[in-house]
Amino acid sequence: MPKARLTRVRSKQPVTRARIIEAAVLLTAEVGLEGWTIRSLAARLDSWPQVLYHHVGDRDAVAHAVVEEVVARFPLPDPELPWRPWFRELLLGARPVLREYRGVARRLALHGPTVPSALPIIDHGVALLARSGLGDEALAGYTFLLSGALSSIAIDDDRARLGVTPEMGDLTPHLHAGGEGLRAFGAALVRLEAGPDARETYAGYIHIYTIDRALDGIGARIAELTGDAGP
Amino acid sequence: MPKARLTRVRSKQPVTRARIIEAAVLLTAEVGLEGWTIRSLAARLDSWPQVLYHHVGDRDAVAHAVVEEVVARFPLPDPELPWRPWFRELLLGARPVLREYRGVARRLALHGPTVPSALPIIDHGVALLARSGLGDEALAGYTFLLSGALSSIAIDDDRARLGVTPEMGDLTPHLHAGGEGLRAFGAALVRLEAGPDARETYAGYIHIYTIDRALDGIGARIAELTGDAGP
DNA sequence: ACCTGAACACCGTTCAAGT
């Protein structure tokens, strides 16, 4: 087949770093952070891979810029709030943003918050924990709270992408051999298999449960360190 | 260049499913679960990709078999132990195994425990939490404890593989603009950059901190549900 | 400075034969 167009119909704007990142963010919303390639992104811009290298860098540099942009969209809670509602609001508020840009939570959870837009969140969060009684443990506590919440979103991203994996189906025959613990596990698998809505509901429940138990854990530690017997 | 050997020097044993998985486990110990390809694994067996497809299946099926094998090597705590020491021993004991086979923790954390060898652990762990006071929340609590610990290992796997990423270096100039929270974060980055031993020490600290705070969180919830005021 | 053509060295996977 001959080329359809001898003269390429180009979009008027030149390809710039800003336009590349904008297109990458949009593409991430459609197919997730691992769903696009440097080639498909170039095609979306009606351009070529080498142009992206020229303006931004390799695939990892483009993905990093997307993460920076997505983190910048997290709603920030009122800094006057006490530590517990501040973190609860931050983590619950980040979820809709991260669910829109699937794959970003996974990268944040595994690679750490290596983007400038995360720094004000870290700064306030760590300082807040430190002066609320965690002292030197504040950074460890912050890491614990954030990575727990991010992981729970990353797991759901994977489930949404993969659906019910064959491996999960292969497990079913083994479940009847077990006791009451496996019965509860089997019931959860059934909920996951019941469709996207049921999966979504279950993921939301696990996410909130994860956040609240993590906050409980930090609360217990603060009580222990400050000698507070608790309510 | 002509072929070095017209008649291939083959290992005596035929390629079987068991030998493929054994080689994949060994290769995972060397280069991590994402470090080998179906082609490099075939070469290690002095064989060809299609043979692996014939005996085991696609890359994902081979990786799944590796995870199954690695989980089977977790040391299991005494089932008579109360919930807190049982989980603490399980999670601390799993770490050396998962650190030997890098990448497995990440897959377990993100894909869930979809291997048969995980089922006895789930069965006992969930039942233990249920009868210790968590009741219907036992599976959510179990998920919370496991995914927290697994994520913390997965993060260290990535750090060990990637070393200090350029992104982390790019962050340094921003750190001085912040307050006390960022100073603590910057100090942690310095520890990560100080070399493999310092990174390892820090990762171990974070891992134990994560486990203990997660256990605290579940402990607080059990106390809340059972009306126990705690010690 | 920015864009284009062409290639390199890989992937996972599959088809069609061989023995």
Place this chain on the structure above:
DNA sequence: ACCTGAACACCGTTCAAGT
């Protein structure tokens, strides 16, 4: 049943020119 040859349709990345 098991092994081998060959190819398909991709990747990320780089080199060498063009304008």
